[in-house]
Amino acid sequence: MSQTQHVNRRIILASLPKGAPSARDFRLEEVPVPTVGEGQVLLRTVYLSLDPYMRNLMDEVGPGYAPPVKPGEPMVGGTVSRVVESKHPGFRPGEVVLSNAGWQDYAVSDGKDLMPLGGLARPSLALGGLGMPAFTAYVGLLDIGQPKAGETVVVAAATGAVGAVVGQLAKLRGARVVGIAGGADKCRYAVEELGFDVCLDRREGKLAERLAAACPNGIDVYFENVGGEVLDAVIPRLNNGARVPVCGVITNYNAESLPPGPNRLPLLMTTVLQKRIRMEGFIILDHYATRFEAFRRDMGAWVDAGQVKLREDVVEGLENAPAAFMGLLEGRNFGKLVVRVGDA
C-alpha cells in the first residue's frame, strides 16, 4: 500500500532490539491523518532519511543527546515534507520543508523545527549532501580534523552519506585520502568518481597490513565513524599530532555488552599520549547555530561546481524502511540512504 490522503501509515518501534534490530522490532500501523490546530501545519512526507544514529534511539537508555524512542511510539527521523494544510502564518500549502516528521506519512508541526527548502532542485539532498550527514562531515573534518595539504586522511564507510563527503572535502584541502568500504564496487566508485587516492575493501581481510601499506607516511586524521576492526588497524599508524574526530561508532551500536578481550583501551591511551593525539567526539546538533550557514554556503558552491559529488541510495516505500535501516547498519547501502515515502 502506498501513501494516500486519508490514512497515516507509520512505523512503530514494536520492541527494543537485542543486538541488531530485526523485522519483528518494527510494526506498520495505520491511524487517521492528524488534525491541525491553530498555529500548526500538516506535513506529508516525501522523503525519509535513514541514518545510523537512529539505532542509538532504540535502546532503553538513549544516547543522552536525544530522547530514546519508546516501544509503541513511531520511529523518529528527518524528512523532506510538503505542507498540505496550514494554520500557521509562516507556511503555505504546497511548500516543501525540511522537518522531523519521523517514519510516517503525515505529521503535525508548530513550525519551529521546519526549514523551507525553496526551489531546491533535488530536495532529498537536504537529508544528505546538503543536510545533516554532510554537515557532520564538514564540522568533523574541517573544524576538528583540520587536515593540511599533504597529510593523510583515513575514513571508513567511504561511500556512505558522511564518509563520501569527508573524503572529498579532504581532497579539496589537498590531503591524501584513504577510504575503507565494503565491496569492490564501492571502492571503485570512491577512487574513480569521488577521487580518493586509495580505497580498501574491508571484506578482503588483512586490513591492518593493507592499511599500513596504503599509508606509507602514517595517518594524520582519522575520521572515526565505524569503530571496531578499522579503529584497531588505524591506531598503530597514527602520526604525532594526529586528530581523531569521533562522529560515530556504528560497529558498537548493536553491542549489548563489552566485547571479549584483549583489552585494547591501554594501547589506545598509550598511543594518545606518545603521539600527542587529539580525539574529540561531537554531536552535530550542537553545531547548527554556529556553523550551518557557513556549511550551506560552502557546500552549495562545491556541489554546484561539481567539486563534491553526491550519491543517493533511494528505497521506494515507507513499508521498506525497516529492512533498509537494518541493511544500513550492515553497510548494505551505497550512498546516502533515503526512503521515498510519497510523491513530491
Add this chain to the structure above:
Amino acid sequence: MSQTQHVNRRIILASLPKGAPSARDFRLEEVPVPTVGEGQVLLRTVYLSLDPYMRNLMDEVGPGYAPPVKPGEPMVGGTVSRVVESKHPGFRPGEVVLSNAGWQDYAVSDGKDLMPLGGLARPSLALGGLGMPAFTAYVGLLDIGQPKAGETVVVAAATGAVGAVVGQLAKLRGARVVGIAGGADKCRYAVEELGFDVCLDRREGKLAERLAAACPNGIDVYFENVGGEVLDAVIPRLNNGARVPVCGVITNYNAESLPPGPNRLPLLMTTVLQKRIRMEGFIILDHYATRFEAFRRDMGAWVDAGQVKLREDVVEGLENAPAAFMGLLEGRNFGKLVVRVGDA
C-alpha cells in the same frame, strides 16, 4: 659509598626489564671522572630527579619522543648539578644549574642543556614544583583541561609530583577537586594540606562506586596520569564536553602485551562520542618554548604566596636510586621523588 672527588659512580641499565624493573636490571659501576674539553663544563650531581617516564626509556623501542636507553648505558635523568670545572665562557665553577646529567655523580656538558638556577633557595624544586612535573600539570590542566569554576576535576596519584599540582591549580581555578591516592596518609594530606575536596584511597576497593559518590555532578576534567582501574571508573562519570588531558598511563608502562578482556575500547569510543569528550595526549617537551616562561612566573608567585604547596620525597644516595625508582612505579613515594646524590 658516597660521592667523592675522584670516582664517577653511575647507574647502568644492565638489562631491559621484562614487565616491572627489578634490581638486576640496574648495575652501579665506577669509572674515572670525565675530563673537560674546550667549551665544556664538568658537573657534579647534587639532586637526581626520578620520574615515571623513565620506564618508557627502558624498552627496546622507546616512546618516540626521546631515544631509549640501551643496555650498558647510564640511565638518563634531570639533575640539579654544580659546576665544578668550566672551560665554557658562560659558566663559572660553583654555579648551580638544572641539567640532564643522568644517574651519576659527574657529567660533562657543552652548556646547551643547562639552565642556571641562580639563588633558588631550594634548588631541588627545579626538578619538581618549579620544573618539569609541575609544568606538566600546568600545561595539561590549564591549557588542555581548562577547568572552570564549579566544575569537577579528578586526578589520580594525587600526592605525586604532577597530581598534587594539578589538584591545587584546579582549586585556584575554583573547581571541585577529587583526588585518588594510595593510602590513608596520602589522602589525608591531599585534603588537609593541599585543599582537595575529597581524596579516595584506591586500596580500599569499590573505586567506581566511591568515585561516583564523590562526583555527584559528574566529572568535567579528568587529568589522566595512571590509566587502568581509575580510568575505567572515570569513563562512566564523564560529563558532556569533558576534557581528558593524557599525561601518562603509568599502569601500562610495565605491560608486555595487551591485558585480558573485556575490551573496553568500544565503551570509551561510545562515551567520547555521546558525551562530546576531548581527549588529548601531550608530551611536555613540546611546550617549553611557548609556555615555560609563563609557568615559571605563575608558579613562582603561587609558591611564594603559599597558594601551592610542594612536598618532596628525598632519598639519600645514588646507590638507592634503583629501589626508589621501582617504588615510584608502584606508588610508594609520597611527594616528588628526588635522590640526593651529593652535597649542595
